[in-house]
Amino acid sequence: MLRIAVPNKGSLSGPAAEMLHEAGYQQRRESKELRIVDPENEVEFFYLRPRDIAIYVSSGRLDIGITGRDLLIDSGADAEEILPLGFARSTFRFAAKPGTANGIEDLKGKTVATSYEGIVAGHLADSGVDASVVHLDGAVETAIELGVAEVIADVVETGTSLRNAGLEVFGEPIMKSEAIVVRRTGADAEDPKVQQFLRRLQGVLVARTYVMMDYDCRVEQLEKAVALTPGLESPTVSPLHNEGWVAVRAMVPAKEAQRIMDDLYAIGARAILTTAIHACRL
Ligand SMILES: Nc1ncnc2c1ncn2[C@@H]1O[C@H](COP(=O)(O)OP(=O)(O)OP(=O)(O)O)[C@@H](O)[C@H]1O
Ligand SMILES: O=P(O)(O)OC[C@H]1O[C@H](OP(=O)(O)OP(=O)(O)O)[C@H](O)[C@@H]1O
Ligand SMILES: [Mg+2]
Structure with a gap:
């Protein structure tokens, strides 16, 4: 198990x-x-x-x-x-009151509050900067106001927490998470149970990021149309009852679906549909 x-x-x-x-x-x-x-x-x-x-x-x-x-x-x-x-995408960044620091070199001799002591101590050491690190469990934005540290290093998503505390990020992002x-x-990378679990999660990621697109187009336009919807391997092309027309089916990135539909329409494709993918195994 x-x-x-x-x-x-x-x-x-x-x-x-x-x-x-x-x-x-x-x-x-x-x-x-x-x-x-x-x-x-x-x-x-x-x-x-x-x-x-x-x-x-x-x-x-x-x-x-x-x-x-x-x-x-x-x-x-x-x-x-x-x-x-x-x-749970975020960046991990230094922040302080405006004017405190412009880059990591300005942290020399300062105190940095963070819940991620391992990342911060490692990053300071890699940069050759000698600063103290104070570990706090959370809500580190408040540490500056309360005088526990001059600088914080924390997770930033929208930046709202920093703005609310009157703080600004500085220096390069420490990491993206x-x-x-x-x-x-x-x-063991080949463990079949682990591989199956990863394939299922990859299936969810694909189902979340792609949609299925179907359309009809004239045979003369097929190469242009296929260039717009290359699919993951290659699109499925089926004959239509009306001679000279084909039906095409391919997965496309959901974010680009509307633009691709416009481009397909412009080259004469019709009956262009997208449907959600509920599950997938690549
Ligand atoms: N606002 C956020 N947006 C995106 N990711 C976040 C955010 N806050 C934390 N994370 C991510 O969540 C993970 C931390 O999870 P953790 O449960 O320890 O903290 P939390 O989500 O802040 O919860 P809490 O502090 O309430 O216990 C990290 O990978 C971090 O990058
Ligand atoms: O850039 P934002 O969108 O504001 O998000 C980032 C904030 O979210 C997390 O805090 P959380 O609410 O989990 O509280 P915590 O500091 O106690 O962990 C994180 O620690 C930041 O404070
Ligand atoms: Mg938190």
Whole structure:
């Protein structure tokens, strides 16, 4: 049975459970459940603090886990990213009151408050900057106002939390993060159960980012049309009862669907439809 760590709280937990549900796995019914077995899929899910997941996985007791890239790096655990999942996207940045600092070199001798001490200490050391790091559990934006630090390093998504605290980012982003699947470094990459789990999640990612497009076009326009909708492998082309016309079917990126429909129409394609993809195995 595959043993999988899933975030039990915070920004990662809702979207992770939703993705697993879309991939056909049973999920817990209430937020207090710590562990469930999905016998049909031969999977056991452990609901753990997102920060602890890479540590459990690196111990080898759990096969894989879903966590944030920033949390993996911060933990220093012996685990590696095997699949990015496209949700909980954020950047990790330094911020301070305007005029405090312009770049990392200005942090010399200053105190930085953060919940991600591992990332920050590593980044300062790599940059050869000698600054102190204070660990706080959360709401670090307030640390400057309350005099605990001159600078913070934190997760930024929309920037609203920083703006509300009168702070501004400075310097280069320290890292970009999103939810990821992790496994123990060097674990068997060919494990068929792990491969099947990853294929299911990849299927959800494809179903979320692509739509199916169908249209009819004149045979003379087929090459131009196919150039607009090359599909993943190659589009399906079927004859129509009306001679000289064909029906074409191809997957296209959902974000580009409207533009592609306009372009197809402009070259004479008609009856252009898009439909959602509910599930997919590439
Ligand atoms: N506002 C946000 N937007 C996108 N991702 C976020 C946001 N806040 C945190 N994350 C991501 O969520 C993960 C942290 O999850 P964690 O549960 O530890 O913190 P949280 O979501 O801030 O929850 P809480 O602080 O309430 O416990 C990290 O990968 C981080 O990048
Ligand atoms: O750029 P924004 O869209 O404002 O998002 C970023 C904020 O979201 C998270 O905080 P959370 O609400 O989880 O509180 P925390 O600081 O206690 O973790 C993160 O720590 C930032 O403070
Ligand atoms: Mg938080």
